[in-house]
Amino acid sequence: DLTPHFIAEPLSTVQKPGGPVQLRCSAEPSTARLSWLFNGEPLDGKLGEVEIQSGALTIVSLGRSTSGHYQCVASSSVGAIVSRPATVSMGSLADFSASVKPAVAAEEGGSALIGCQVPESNPRAQVRFQVRGKWLEQSTDNYLILPSGNLQILNVSLEDRGSYKCAAYNPVTHDLRTELTGRKLVVTRSSSGGSHILHPTSPQRLAVPRHSPLTLECVASGSPPATLRWVKDGRDALGTGGWELLHSHLVTHSLEPSDSGNYSCLLENESGAVKYVNYSLTVL
Numbered sequence: 001d002l003t004p005h006f007i008a009e010p011l012s013t014v015q016k017p018g019g020p021v022q023l024r025c026s027a028e029p030s031t032a033r034l035s036w037l038f039n040g041e042p043l044d045g046k047l048g049e050v051e052i053q054s055g056a057l058t059i060v061s062l063g064r065s066t067s068g069h070y071q072c073v074a075s076s077s078v079g080a081i082v083s084r085p086a087t088v089s090m091g092s093l094a095d096f097s098a099s100v101k102p103a104v105a106a107e108e109g110g111s112a113l114i115g116c117q118v119p120e121s122n123p124r125a126q127v128r129f130q131v132r133g134k135w136l137e138q139s140t141d142n143y144l145i146l147p148s149g150n151l152q153i154l155n156v157s158l159e160d161r162g163s164y165k166c167a168a169y170n171p172v173t174h175d176l177r178t179e180l181t182g183r184k185l186v187v188t189r190s191s192s193g194g195s196h197i198l199h200p201t202s203p204q205r206l207a208v209p210r211h212s213p214l215t216l217e218c219v220a221s222g223s224p225p226a227t228l229r230w231v232k233d234g235r236d237a238l239g240t241g242g243w244e245l246l247h248s249h250l251v252t253h254s255l256e257p258s259d260s261g262n263y264s265c266l267l268e269n270e271s272g273a274v275k276y277v278n279y280s281l282t283v284l
Contacts, residue, residue, distance in 0.1 A: 004032040004074040010057070010086035014123045014172050017090045021059040025072030025083060037071040037082070062090055091172030094119040096179045103184040104164075106156045106221070107191065111248075113198040113219045114183055116166035118149035125168035130182065132162035144247065147215045150199060153185075154247060161187050194269055195222030203278045208255055216250040216279050218265035226267050233261045255283045 010023035025034055036043040036057050043050060043057075049066050051058040059066045069085040096119050106112030118125055127149040129136045139145050142160075144152040149168075153160055165182030169175070199219040208214055220226045228248045230237035237243055241259050242252050252259065263279040 002029060002031075002076045002078040004028070004076050004079070004081050006072070006074060006081065006083055009083040010070055010072055012085075012087040014089050014091050015062050016173055017063060017092075018061050021062050021066075021088055023057045023059075023070055023072075023086055023088070024055060025057070025074075026055050027072075027074035027081075029076065032074045032076045035073045035075070037073060039068045040071075043070075059088065062088070064090075089122055091122055091170055093121045093125060093168060093170040093173060093175045093177055095177055096168070098180055101181065101183045103186050105186045105188055106153070106160075107188055108156055108158065109190050110156055110222050111198070111219055112153040112156050112160065112185055114151040114153070114164045114166070114185065115199075116149040116151065116179075118166075118168055119177060121168060121170055123170070123172060125170055128167050128169060130163075130165040130167065130178065132164075146217050146249070148199075148217055150217075150219075152219050152247075156187055158187050161185055195220050195226035195267055195275075197221075197265065197267055197275055197277050200277055203280070205280045205282075207282045207284055209284045210257060211254050213253050214251070214255055214281075215246070216263055216265070216281075218248050218250070218277060220248060220267050226269070229266050229268075230263060231266060232263050237263060257283050259283050 004027050007026045007028060008024055010025050013021060015021050027034060034055055036052060049060055051060065067089050069087055071085050072083040074081050097117060104112055104114060116127060118127055127145055129151050136143055142154045146152055163182045163184055165179045167176055167178040197220050199217060218228060220228055230250045232240055237250060241256060242254060243250055260281055260283045263281060264276045267275040
């Protein structure tokens, strides 16, 4: 059979600016001719920026002019096929915005939320926190670095008082940026002032690819910790799909189309009053 088909297609990648990038492509039959497209146009390997050798394309030095969509073309006397686009982009990490943040107050025994406005990053930055002068790179029992980049402190105690700064690390470029000014956490004695939802403070709309993991975040104030429950389209969310609770957050390891819908995090006070925040989720 002379009809070409791919054994391996080039894969999207994020790399350091100025570094080399190699894309690979292989097809059968072995007599198939391989060529390349860049942003839909035939690519000439004589440009100096790109080298093409039997099934391998090498970008000598990644820059703006060589970032874009690459496709492999396999052709024979019968016809030609084109691979999926492989996106080649440069790793980057923006600076934190220079904003002065007010102190955060939390009650003993309750939850605190230290916000972090994670700067633009390609690929996504890894968030870490400077907690009273020491680095926290991953969640611990009492400190949760949430997918949003915010830090939730569980079961707050007087020892948690002090300064918190968030930082963003780019795993490709190895750049690390730290907030210029941190936040001070003030811990107060528990009162019966009722609970409210600290995060998120407005309705959220999400569109997430199928089979992705997802955390729907919900952080409430108050001590003792408030009773939270999740509903999906008016029914208990834990009875549907593969959802489970992580503290007050709703977590799934793999989304299915049936997970699309409206989710609410409900906070019920002793008086029977209900506060809530909504997520509208579409699974792509």
